[in-house]
Amino acid sequence: MKHVAEVEGQAETRVRMPTRRALAKQQTRAKVLAAARELFSTQGYEGATIRDIAAAAGMSTGAVFANFTDKSELFREIMTSDLNAVQSAMSEAAARGRTVDDALLKAFSAGYAFYRGQMPLVRAALGLSWSFEDGQALRALPAMQDTIELFADQLALGVERGELSQECEIKLRSQMLFDNYLANYPQAVFGGWSLDALQARSRDQIRVILAGARRG
Amino acid sequence: MNLRQTQKEATRRRVLDAARQLFETVGYEETTVREIATQAGVAVGSVFTCFASKAEVLSQVMLDRLEDLYAELDRITPHLRGSVVDRLSSIFALHYAFETRRTPLFLAHIAAAYNWRPGSDSVPYGRNPRLRGMIYDCIADGRARGEVAAEADIALIVDTLMAAYAWNYRMAAWEQAGPDQMSAELERQIALIARGFAPAAAAA
Structure with a gap:
């Protein structure tokens, strides 16, 4: 167990090095996730089987199940990492906005830009989100709630800056912003809408949703 | 509408009636195309000539x-x-x-x-x-x-x-x-x- 001692020695440099076994496990997981992402994109959620995913990752189905309990966990894991990434991209974009409209539009656009080229995966996620158990699990992912929170925060800033009235029903309005933000994905999936088209539509939707809050 | 089209339309109707009944009683996921065909009294292949x-x-x-x-x-x-x-x-x-x-x-x-x-x-x-x-x-x-x-x-x-x-x-x-x-x-x-x-x- 010589290598274990060496690893522990390095741990003093504050970065705790994972053991070789943990590292191998991580690599296996990454390989499975990459294969699963590819298959969910080409075959959809229902069409992708654990057997195919294992084959594409070059391992047995047993090895896949050693790392993930089932297909829905695989999908959730992919969604979680994507949603966390898109959430931070949207937050950074919103922070650059000068007005409440501008900040919201920048956030919407950052979301659409993130998923450009990944529409087959978005389609699979949207379909799955309407199934009873998996849908609830997807909706409950913290990053989903964070996106609604992000819109709510921007509305609150708008109130602080005097752009929106005090009684602007932040909770209901941020939910509607989120509904409209999501509703544009099917347009992109089925209508092949460009980023420019999505952005133009979002700008108009945001204007309509905020209109009633501008009056004192 | 020629005879073939009329027949296809009739098959389509039967498939849809059978499917509606099965979906409502058994559920969508639980119903197979084969069961729809049986209930409609048509061949499985006929279902697929009407629907993808x-x-x-x-x-x-x-x-x-x-x-x-x-x-x-x-x-x-x-x-x-x-x-x-x-x-x-x-x-x-x-x-x-x-x-x-x-x-x-x-x-x-x-x-x-x-x-x-x-x-x-x-x-x-x-x-x-x-x-x-x-x-x-x-x-x-x-x-x-x-x-x-x-x-x-x-x-x-x-x-x-x-x-x-x-x-x-x-x-x-x-x-x-x-x-x-x-x-x-x-x-x-x-x-x-x-x-x-x-x-x-x-x-x-």
């Missing part, structure tokens, strides 16, 4: 069901009274009441629609031109009565309301909400949007 997939059968079954709803709405809408918000709320509420009669089937329909492929005959969920048309007309009438600002972009308002309407089905999917709760939520959302499109004098 089970999802496409479901899509058509759900569209056909809507005929009942629209017959009801055609009777009711001329008699709607009250503000634009009241009228819009009524139209949407009738939709919620109708679709939540068979919530699992309706949710299966939404989910299956995302497997839609270009070139297929099925219609992705959300393309509901008749509902959009009704909502549009309702707001346009409101503008004629002076309840809606002259410069309001009606098509855009319809888009915004349709998004809220559609995503409220999540309440039925995950929160076991009934049509009344969904309608109440949407009414608040419609009122929120309406404060933005009311003529300036009325809003003050």
Whole structure:
């Protein structure tokens, strides 16, 4: 167990090095996730089987199940990492906005830009989100709630800056912003809408949703 | 229509009738194309000459069901009274009441629609031109009565309301909400949007 001692020695440099076994496990997981992402994109959620995913990752189905309990966990894991990434991209974009409209539009656009080229995966996620158990699990992912929170925060800033009235029903309005933000994905999936088209539509939707809050 | 087309149409009808029965009694996921064929008294191959997939059968079954709803709405809408918000709320509420009669089937329909492929005959969920048309007309009438600002972009308002309407089905999917709760939520959302499109004098 010589290598274990060496690893522990390095741990003093504050970065705790994972053991070789943990590292191998991580690599296996990454390989499975990459294969699963590819298959969910080409075959959809229902069409992708654990057997195919294992084959594409070059391992047995047993090895896949050693790392993930089932297909829905695989999908959730992919969604979680994507949603966390898109959430931070949207937050950074919103922070650059000068007005409440501008900040919201920048956030919407950052979301659409993130998923450009990944529409087959978005389609699979949207379909799955309407199934009873998996849908609830997807909706409950913290990053989903964070996106609604992000819109709510921007509305609150708008109130602080005097752009929106005090009684602007932040909770209901941020939910509607989120509904409209999501509703544009099917347009992109089925209508092949460009980023420019999505952005133009979002700008108009945001204007309509905020209109009633501008009056004192 | 020649003989072959007539036969194909008859097969299509039988498949749709059989599928509707099975979907409503057994469930969408649980029903196989083979069972639909048996119930309809046709060969499995014949089902696939009419429909590309089970999802496409479901899509058509759900569209056909809507005929009942629209017959009801055609009777009711001329008699709607009250503000634009009241009228819009009524139209949407009738939709919620109708679709939540068979919530699992309706949710299966939404989910299956995302497997839609270009070139297929099925219609992705959300393309509901008749509902959009009704909502549009309702707001346009409101503008004629002076309840809606002259410069309001009606098509855009319809888009915004349709998004809220559609995503409220999540309440039925995950929160076991009934049509009344969904309608109440949407009414608040419609009122929120309406404060933005009311003529300036009325809003003050």
